[in-house]
Structure formats: structure tokens, C-alpha cells
Amino acid sequence: MKKIIGVVGLSILTIITSCDSDLLESTPYGQNTSDDFWRNGEDVISAVNAIYAPLLNEDGFAHTEYVFDNCSDDMHPAGDHAQELPLEDFQFDPFNNHIFNTWSTKYEVISRANALLINAPKVEMADSLRKRSLGEAYFLRGFVYWRLSLIYGEVPIIVEEDVIANTFNKPKSTLEEVRAQAESDFIKAAENLPVSHTGENVGRVTQGAAYGFLAKLYVYEEQWDKAIEAGMKVITNEAYKLADSFDENFMVATENNPEVLYGLQYVANWTTDNSPAWYHTPGGLGGWGFHEPVQDLVDEFEVDDPRLVYSIFRPGDKVDLGSKGIVTFAASDTRVTGYAFKKYSNFTDVGDMDQSLNAPMLRSADVYLLVAEAKIRSGQNGDEELNAVRTRAGLTKKTNATITNIIHERRVELAGENERHQDLMRWDKAGIIDIVAHYGIDRGVHKPKRTFVRPKHYYFPLPQKEVDLSEGVLIQNSNY
Secondary structure (H helix, E strand, C coil): HHHHHHHHHHHHHHHHHHCCCCCCCCCCCCCCCCCCCEEEEEEHHHHHHHHCCCCCCHHHHCCHHCCCCCCCCCEEEEECHHHHHHHHHCCCCEEEEEHHHHHHHHHHHHEEEEEEEECHCCCCCCCHHHHHHHHHHHHHHHHHHHHHHHCCCCCCCCHHHHHHHCCCCCCCCCCHHHHHHHHHHHHHHHHHHCCCCCHHCCCEEEHHHHHHHHHHHHHHHCCCCHHHHHHHHCCCCCCHHCCCCHHHHHCHHCCCCCCEEEECCCCCCCCCCCCHHHCCCCCHHHCCCCCEEEEHHHHHHCCCCHHHHEEEEECCCCCCCCCEEEECCCHHHHHCCCCCHHCCCEECCCCCECCCCCCEEEEEEHHHHHHHHHHHHHHEEEEEEEEHHHCCCCCCCCCCCCCCCCCHHHHCCCCCCHHHHHHHHHHHHCCCCCCCHHHHHCCCCCCCCCCCCHHHHHHCCCCCCHHHHHCCCCCCCCCC
């Protein structure tokens, strides 16, 4: 699937993508497609592949998405992009270009998904292929609305009917409405997608991805029964079993194993050069090293937890660079903190950083922990799901686990996977932690105390450019 998206998807960008990609300047693709497109199943597949493509870009999920987790207590923005420091320090404003760029990229995905949902039902093609293609479009649109709801809260909802009616300058929908749209899309995706894929289609989204994100959405909404029901569709299905070893999720040879429910698919020289590998691999090992772990995260791991070794480069670690031999990782290989995320770093036989490494967006282990949390917070026992993750790491089981155990386990299992800041905010909303006090702790020179303003900082501001273009239709988030 990687090369399919890299080649076929890019070959039709002139048909279903705009040059500017601003939401309010978007072409209504469902109406104004090329006369010689949407002819057959191959065109539909090409259009599906093109929906995935923006997600691979720097401002899709390769880099900017991780920038929003720089706010957490796990990492430091060590790159040379000055606009990233205000995001960490809660000093950002609506003019920050990361806030704008990720908005426009996400609405590009929505636009492409809408085009397919409008046109694919009209194409003469195999029903099974049409069903799968619609499922992928529903999933990817739902995934983007889910992320928009986390980053901005209230955003405009653009669906097929809006494209047909040429209605793009829309006001914000409520958070509940945006989440309901994501939920609806995930449910439709699960109804249309296969359990798994084989051959060149491995890497496309499956039912497991849809059910996994439904479980996550329901946990955020504190709908415990629904979260458990959706999550168990992943946990009880052998097609989504945990990998035998944690590190298999972060190695090119095993990156599409059953545990990876959804991952960005990269191939060196075929997809973008700006993969997460570039931004996480330290400069001393060939990357750019923008997102660096801090000491507080390193200290969170239990003694002898192998996930620390698999997740983070520490001074003194041995790194196999193939024909270049074994080198010793040093603090000087990083920009700032002396640590780097190993999860996103593989190397070729000649010792170069491997750009083909995928980036997991959702793993079964995450779903296990979500189900455990849903059970614990609804008065049930979540030991079985929590301990499945712990025993895979070779750690002792917990008995009568608490939410404190969940908080720890999610931090170390999912370190660097763009979950921590959002986890902390939802636990604050539930009264489980005090995020103002939590971020007010001085965790050292690379993560000093910061001022989180509640509720202002639960969401980022809308891009001011989009607010201005709307001419009063799109209202800025409160407190900005």
C-alpha cells in the first residue's frame, strides 16, 4: 500500500486537491471534478489513496501533530522553529503557523473524503471494492474530525450535502456535534471495512481502527459501556492481537503487525521526506531531533522495564548502524535534553536513517488501556486488560488496579505517541488530576513550570486567517 499511495495518489492531485487548501477558499470537488475522472474502480482507488496523502505531510501528522504534545511533561521542542516554543509554554496566539497549517491540511483530507463519498456510489465497479473505499473515506474523515475536536474543540462540519450545495463558509458546530460526526463516520467505517488486509493492501484502515477510535472517543465522552463494547471488538479479535514484543511496533520489518490498528505508511523516496523519523531521530544519527524526551519521562519507567530501552535513546546506548558499525549514543547527539525517541528511528544496512519507518497512530495496547480505564472508572475491575500490556513488557501484574496505575501505564507505553497532553487534560476535566498544579511543577531546565489557564488552554485558537476570511461567520474560540 505504501507505494500505491505514493504513486497513484500523487498522480491525481491536480484533480482533487486545491493549491491553497484553505477551508474557505476550497473548490467544491464533488461538483467540479475532471470529466474523465470517476470512470471506474481504479479511479476510485486512486481517489482513496489521495485522501491518505495529506496525512503524511509535515503539517498533517508527520510533525505538527506531535508539536501539540510538546505541551505535555514528556518532551521538549528542541527544533529551530521559533513558533513551537509558545505552544509548549501556553503563550500561543491565533497567528501561530502550526495552528493554521494543521487546520488547512485536515480540511483538505475532509474535502477529498467528501469527493469520494459523493462520487464513488455512482461509479460502475465491484460492490466489495466500493464498500471498502467508502469505509476508508468515512474512517479518514472521522479521524480528522476527531483530531480537530481535540485541538480546536468547536469547528465547522463540512459533509457531502455542503459540497453539493456549495456551502463552505459555515459557523462552528458545538464540540458535541463534532464528536457526533466523528462517531457516525467511525461507525459507518466499521460497517464497510474488512477485518484485515493482505498483500499490497496491508496498511489500509480496517474495522479494528474504526472500533479502536470509537473506544477512545467514548472514553473521552465518559460513555463507559460503549467504550468497553467498542474496545472489546479489538481485544477479542485475533486479527488485532498484541505483538509478541513491544519493539516490533517500531521496526520496519514488523511495523504492520496486527497490533498496529492504524499507522502512517512511509517509503523512502516515494512518500514525503518529512516523516516522523526525521523529526524524532537525533541529529547525531542523521535526523533533525525536534522532539526530545525529558528526564521526568525517563524517570517514570519502572526499573528493568524494557520499554525504556525500546522507546528512548540514552547516553551510553549502543546503536547498530549496519556497515558503519556499532556507535555509542551520546548526549551531544541531541540538540538539548540528551535524550531522543528511539521509537521513530531505524537505520538502513549502510547506516542511514531509514525513512521507510511507519508512524503508529493507534495500537491495540492503547485500546487495552482504554478499556481498563473505562472499567475502573465505572466501578469494575480492569486488571485483565492492564496486565495484558504489562506482562507483554515482562512486568509484574497489578491487582485491583486504580486510575493511578492507568495514568502511569499510558505514559510509559505510549511515550512520544501524541497522547500524553490530551490524557492529562481529560483527567483534569474529570477531577482526577489538577493540570494547573501539574504543569506548575518545575521539572528541570528543559521542562520548567508553566501556567496553564483553565479552561482557555483546553483548546487551541482557530487560525485567525480563517476567522478573517469568514467575514464574521466563524467566531474565534473564547479567551483568544
